[in-house]
Amino acid sequence: MTRTHGASIAAVVLALLFAGGALTVASAEREEAPATPTSASADAGFARDMSVHHQQAVEMSFIVRDRTDDVEVRRLAYDIANTQANQRGMMLGWLDMWGLPKVESGTKPMAWMGMGMGGNGGTGPLEAALMPGMATKAEMDRLRKASGKEAEILYLQLMTDHHKGGVHMAQGCVEKCSVDIERNLAQGMIEGQQSEMGLMADLLKARGAKPRS
Secondary structure, eight states: OOHHHHHHHHHHHHHHHHHHHHHHHHHHHHHHHHOOOOOHHHHHHHHHHHHHHHHHHHHHHHHTTTTTTOOHHHHHHHHHHHHHHHHHHHHHHHHHHOOOSSSSOOOTGGGGTOOOSSSSSSSSSSHOOOOTOOOOOOHOOOOHOOOOOHHHHHHHHHHHHHHHHHHHHHHHHHHHHOHHHHHHHHHHHHHHHHHHHHHHHHHHHHOOOOOOO
Protein backbone atom coordinates (compact mmCIF):
# COMPACT_ATOMS: atom_id res chain seq x y z
CA MET A 1 0.00 0.00 0.00
CA THR A 2 1.37 3.36 -0.95
CA ARG A 3 1.69 6.19 1.51
CA THR A 4 -0.78 8.26 -0.51
CA HIS A 5 -3.34 5.45 -0.58
CA GLY A 6 -2.97 4.89 3.15
CA ALA A 7 -3.48 8.57 3.84
CA SER A 8 -6.65 8.56 1.73
CA ILE A 9 -8.08 5.64 3.66
CA ALA A 10 -7.24 7.34 6.94
CA ALA A 11 -8.95 10.50 5.77
CA VAL A 12 -12.10 8.57 4.84
CA VAL A 13 -12.16 6.82 8.21
CA LEU A 14 -11.75 10.10 10.06
CA ALA A 15 -14.51 11.66 7.96
CA LEU A 16 -16.86 8.78 8.75
CA LEU A 17 -16.05 8.99 12.44
CA PHE A 18 -16.68 12.75 12.42
CA ALA A 19 -19.94 12.32 10.55
CA GLY A 20 -21.05 9.63 12.98
CA GLY A 21 -20.23 11.87 15.91
CA ALA A 22 -22.09 14.77 14.36
CA LEU A 23 -25.14 12.60 13.77
CA THR A 24 -25.02 11.41 17.37
CA VAL A 25 -24.86 15.00 18.67
CA ALA A 26 -27.63 16.10 16.31
CA SER A 27 -29.81 13.18 17.43
CA ALA A 28 -29.18 14.02 21.07
CA GLU A 29 -30.09 17.66 20.46
CA ARG A 30 -33.33 16.62 18.76
CA GLU A 31 -34.19 14.35 21.68
CA GLU A 32 -33.49 17.09 24.21
CA ALA A 33 -35.31 19.84 22.30
CA PRO A 34 -38.57 20.70 24.07
CA ALA A 35 -41.79 19.84 22.32
CA THR A 36 -43.91 22.67 20.96
CA PRO A 37 -46.48 23.63 23.62
CA THR A 38 -50.05 22.54 23.01
CA SER A 39 -53.01 24.89 23.12
CA ALA A 40 -54.03 23.50 26.51
CA SER A 41 -50.55 23.88 28.04
CA ALA A 42 -49.58 26.27 30.80
CA ASP A 43 -47.19 27.92 28.36
CA ALA A 44 -49.98 28.84 25.96
CA GLY A 45 -52.45 29.71 28.73
CA PHE A 46 -50.01 32.04 30.44
CA ALA A 47 -49.08 33.74 27.16
CA ARG A 48 -52.76 34.35 26.32
CA ASP A 49 -53.92 35.44 29.76
CA MET A 50 -50.93 37.61 30.58
CA SER A 51 -51.23 39.33 27.20
CA VAL A 52 -54.77 40.38 28.13
CA HIS A 53 -53.65 41.32 31.65
CA HIS A 54 -50.79 43.44 30.26
CA GLN A 55 -53.06 45.17 27.79
CA GLN A 56 -55.14 46.63 30.60
CA ALA A 57 -52.02 47.86 32.41
CA VAL A 58 -50.94 49.63 29.22
CA GLU A 59 -54.40 51.17 28.85
CA MET A 60 -54.48 52.41 32.46
CA SER A 61 -51.01 53.90 32.09
CA PHE A 62 -51.95 55.86 28.99
CA ILE A 63 -55.10 57.11 30.70
CA VAL A 64 -53.27 58.50 33.74
CA ARG A 65 -50.63 60.18 31.58
CA ASP A 66 -53.44 62.29 30.18
CA ARG A 67 -55.04 62.95 33.59
CA THR A 68 -52.07 64.34 35.54
CA ASP A 69 -49.01 66.54 35.09
CA ASP A 70 -47.08 64.88 37.92
CA VAL A 71 -43.62 63.93 36.63
CA GLU A 72 -43.11 60.89 38.90
CA VAL A 73 -46.45 59.26 38.12
CA ARG A 74 -46.16 59.99 34.41
CA ARG A 75 -42.64 58.49 34.34
CA LEU A 76 -43.85 55.36 36.14
CA ALA A 77 -46.82 55.07 33.79
CA TYR A 78 -44.55 55.36 30.77
CA ASP A 79 -42.20 52.68 32.11
CA ILE A 80 -45.07 50.28 32.84
CA ALA A 81 -46.71 50.86 29.44
CA ASN A 82 -43.44 50.42 27.57
CA THR A 83 -42.33 47.32 29.49
CA GLN A 84 -45.66 45.53 29.38
CA ALA A 85 -46.34 46.36 25.73
CA ASN A 86 -42.97 44.83 24.82
CA GLN A 87 -43.59 41.74 26.95
CA ARG A 88 -47.05 41.36 25.44
CA GLY A 89 -45.53 41.44 21.96
CA MET A 90 -43.10 38.68 22.94
CA MET A 91 -45.87 36.43 24.27
CA LEU A 92 -48.10 36.93 21.24
CA GLY A 93 -45.07 36.22 19.05
CA TRP A 94 -44.52 32.90 20.83
CA LEU A 95 -48.12 31.91 20.19
CA ASP A 96 -47.61 32.67 16.50
CA MET A 97 -44.36 30.68 16.48
CA TRP A 98 -46.09 27.73 18.15
CA GLY A 99 -48.95 27.92 15.64
CA LEU A 100 -51.51 28.45 18.42
CA PRO A 101 -54.51 30.83 18.51
CA LYS A 102 -54.21 34.02 20.53
CA VAL A 103 -57.74 33.48 21.83
CA GLU A 104 -58.94 30.02 22.81
CA SER A 105 -62.73 29.86 22.64
CA GLY A 106 -64.40 27.84 25.37
CA THR A 107 -61.41 28.10 27.70
CA LYS A 108 -61.88 30.13 30.87
CA PRO A 109 -59.17 32.52 32.01
CA MET A 110 -56.67 30.96 34.42
CA ALA A 111 -57.70 27.40 33.56
CA TRP A 112 -54.01 26.64 32.97
CA MET A 113 -53.39 27.38 36.66
CA GLY A 114 -56.16 25.02 37.71
CA MET A 115 -58.35 27.92 38.82
CA GLY A 116 -61.07 27.38 36.22
CA MET A 117 -61.76 31.10 36.05
CA GLY A 118 -60.26 34.38 37.05
CA GLY A 119 -62.11 36.78 39.22
CA ASN A 120 -61.17 39.62 41.52
CA GLY A 121 -63.86 39.10 44.09
CA GLY A 122 -66.68 40.60 42.05
CA THR A 123 -70.07 38.95 41.81
CA GLY A 124 -71.34 40.20 38.44
CA PRO A 125 -70.78 38.41 35.13
CA LEU A 126 -68.07 40.90 34.07
CA GLU A 127 -66.21 40.71 37.35
CA ALA A 128 -66.37 36.91 37.38
CA ALA A 129 -64.55 36.81 34.04
CA LEU A 130 -61.68 39.03 35.16
CA MET A 131 -58.25 37.72 36.01
CA PRO A 132 -56.59 38.45 39.37
CA GLY A 133 -55.96 42.13 39.96
CA MET A 134 -57.71 43.42 36.86
CA ALA A 135 -59.76 46.59 37.19
CA THR A 136 -63.50 46.46 36.54
CA LYS A 137 -65.19 48.57 33.89
CA ALA A 138 -66.52 50.87 36.62
CA GLU A 139 -62.99 51.38 37.99
CA MET A 140 -61.64 52.12 34.53
CA ASP A 141 -64.43 54.68 34.02
CA ARG A 142 -63.54 56.33 37.35
CA LEU A 143 -59.92 56.62 36.27
CA ARG A 144 -60.92 58.24 32.98
CA LYS A 145 -63.00 60.84 34.83
CA ALA A 146 -60.49 61.60 37.60
CA SER A 147 -57.73 64.17 37.33
CA GLY A 148 -54.73 65.47 39.25
CA LYS A 149 -54.04 63.93 42.66
CA GLU A 150 -57.27 61.90 42.58
CA ALA A 151 -56.21 60.25 39.30
CA GLU A 152 -52.72 59.62 40.63
CA ILE A 153 -53.96 57.87 43.77
CA LEU A 154 -56.54 55.80 41.93
CA TYR A 155 -54.03 54.74 39.28
CA LEU A 156 -51.44 53.76 41.89
CA GLN A 157 -54.00 51.74 43.85
CA LEU A 158 -55.41 50.01 40.77
CA MET A 159 -51.95 49.27 39.40
CA THR A 160 -50.80 47.87 42.74
CA ASP A 161 -53.73 45.45 42.68
CA HIS A 162 -52.96 44.72 39.02
CA HIS A 163 -49.32 43.94 39.80
CA LYS A 164 -50.29 41.65 42.70
CA GLY A 165 -52.47 39.65 40.31
CA GLY A 166 -49.73 39.67 37.68
CA VAL A 167 -47.16 38.37 40.15
CA HIS A 168 -49.54 35.57 41.13
CA MET A 169 -49.95 34.58 37.48
CA ALA A 170 -46.22 34.81 36.77
CA GLN A 171 -45.46 32.58 39.75
CA GLY A 172 -47.84 30.04 38.25
CA CYS A 173 -45.87 30.08 35.01
CA VAL A 174 -42.54 29.70 36.83
CA GLU A 175 -43.97 26.55 38.41
CA LYS A 176 -45.89 25.14 35.44
CA CYS A 177 -44.47 26.43 32.15
CA SER A 178 -42.07 24.14 30.26
CA VAL A 179 -40.37 26.64 27.93
CA ASP A 180 -37.27 28.06 29.59
CA ILE A 181 -37.39 31.49 27.94
CA GLU A 182 -41.02 31.91 29.04
CA ARG A 183 -40.25 30.89 32.63
CA ASN A 184 -37.38 33.36 32.62
CA LEU A 185 -39.70 36.12 31.41
CA ALA A 186 -42.21 35.24 34.12
CA GLN A 187 -39.49 35.40 36.79
CA GLY A 188 -38.44 38.79 35.45
CA MET A 189 -42.05 39.96 35.71
CA ILE A 190 -42.18 38.92 39.35
CA GLU A 191 -39.04 40.81 40.24
CA GLY A 192 -39.89 43.90 38.20
CA GLN A 193 -43.47 44.22 39.40
CA GLN A 194 -42.56 43.64 43.03
CA SER A 195 -40.04 46.47 42.74
CA GLU A 196 -42.67 48.73 41.17
CA MET A 197 -45.12 47.91 43.97
CA GLY A 198 -42.59 49.24 46.45
CA LEU A 199 -42.25 52.44 44.46
CA MET A 200 -46.03 52.81 44.19
CA ALA A 201 -46.42 52.37 47.96
CA ASP A 202 -43.97 55.26 48.44
CA LEU A 203 -45.82 57.42 45.90
CA LEU A 204 -49.14 56.70 47.62
CA LYS A 205 -47.69 57.53 51.03
CA ALA A 206 -46.44 60.88 49.70
CA ARG A 207 -50.03 61.60 48.67
CA GLY A 208 -51.53 60.65 52.02
CA ALA A 209 -52.90 57.35 50.72
CA LYS A 210 -52.02 53.65 50.75
CA PRO A 211 -52.72 50.49 48.73
CA ARG A 212 -56.29 49.20 48.94
CA SER A 213 -55.20 45.82 50.25
